Amino acid sequence: MTRPFRSVLYIPASKERALEKAREIAADAIIFDLEDAVAPDEKAQARVTLARFLSEVDYGPRYRIVRINGLDTVWGREDALAFAAHAGVDALLVPKVNAPADLDAVAALAAKVPLWAMMETAAGMLNAAAIAGHARLEGMVMGTNDLAKELGSRFRADRLPMQAGLGLCLLAARAHGRVIVDGVYNAFKDEDGLRAECAQGRDMGFDGKTLIHPAQVDICNAAFAPSEAEVELAKRQIEAFNAAQAQGQGVAVLDGRIVENLHVVTAQAVLAKAQAIRAQAQDIAAQ
Structure with missing residues (x-):
């Protein structure tokens, strides 16, 4: 990943004030929404x-994604x-990608632009591997609200009903x-709840989280960024491993823990992500 996607903010495409303000928000990416956020009589x-x-x-360095309406509309x-x-x-x-054929249909109309897939149906969960393997696909967005509706699941803070699909x-x-x-957190005034869900998503391995309100951006950016620690x-893992290799050893020991090449690869990814975040912040500040 060459750029951060910690915070991905939905903006209704019909709201000019929101479209204007979006360039001032420190989100890594924006989803300009033509689908759920726009009433039928306003879509055109x-x-x-x-x-x-x-x-x-x-919009500066922010990645610009347009969510279109489904081709069945x-x-x-x-x-x-x-x-x-x-x-x-x-x-x-x-939206509502059930199988690779749904991406094929859009790809036939949009020959060059990368595609992202909303993962929000039971069929989409069961076909996730095939969808992710589509040649034109760049990213996936969890649509947990629609998935919960389709599953008939209840809300739980631990998102247990979502775990199979998320995984x-x-x-x-x-x-x-x-x-x-990751999917959105609906209670945009509940900062503690948002932090907890961001932490869960980060621990699971998500790159970031979709958001419904600008007030959620700072919490999300912090949660999905590498901490100072x-x-x-x-840095210490890389230094320890390099020192061990210089002595002809294949592994290092740091703070009582083994450091192997796989840990170094992870450490390098952490440093690369931190650098990408710093560069993004500098670009936004200079905008």
């Missing part, structure tokens, strides 16, 4: 509004065609080298 105008903003507004095809070659778009997010998608994303971000440990 939202497409026009979003195209204009993406042409005129500088009257708006989906026009959404895909409108943003397939738009210079202000980094990727298209396809399947994580395994699929990692097997194919895709970005994967993790950065320091990574």
Whole structure:
């Protein structure tokens, strides 16, 4: 991963004020939403509004993802065609991906732009590996609200009903080298609850989390960034391993723990992520 995706903020494509304010928010990526966040009678105008903003507004280093409507709707095809070659778009997010064929259909309309998949159905969970292996796929987004609806599951702070689906998608994303971000936390005023869910997602291995409110960004950015202690440990692990190798040894011992090559690879990834985050912050500050 060459860029951070700690915080991925949904912005309704029909709300001009929100589109304007988005360039001031320190999110790593923005999902400009034409689907769930836009009422049916506003969708056609939202497409026009979003195209204009993406042409005129500088969103800096933030990754720009457009969530289109499904191709089974009257708006989906026009959404895909409108943003397939738009210079202000980094990727298209396809809703309710059940199988690779759903990505094929969008890929046929959008020949060049990378695709992301909303993972929010039972079929999508069962086909996660095949979806993640699609040649045009760059990232996966967990749609936990829709998944809970389809499963008929109850809300639990530990998200136990979600674990099977979350795990399947994580395994699929990692097997194919895709970005994967966790679902939203609905109670945007509950900071402690958000921190807990971010910590769970980070511990599981997600790259970041989707968000519904700008107030959630700072908490999410902190949760999915390497801590100072993790950065320091990574540096010490690399130094210890290099010293051991210089002495002809294949492993090192640091703080009473074995350090092997696999730990060094992880440590290097931690340092690379920290550096990418610093670069992103500098770019936003200079915007």
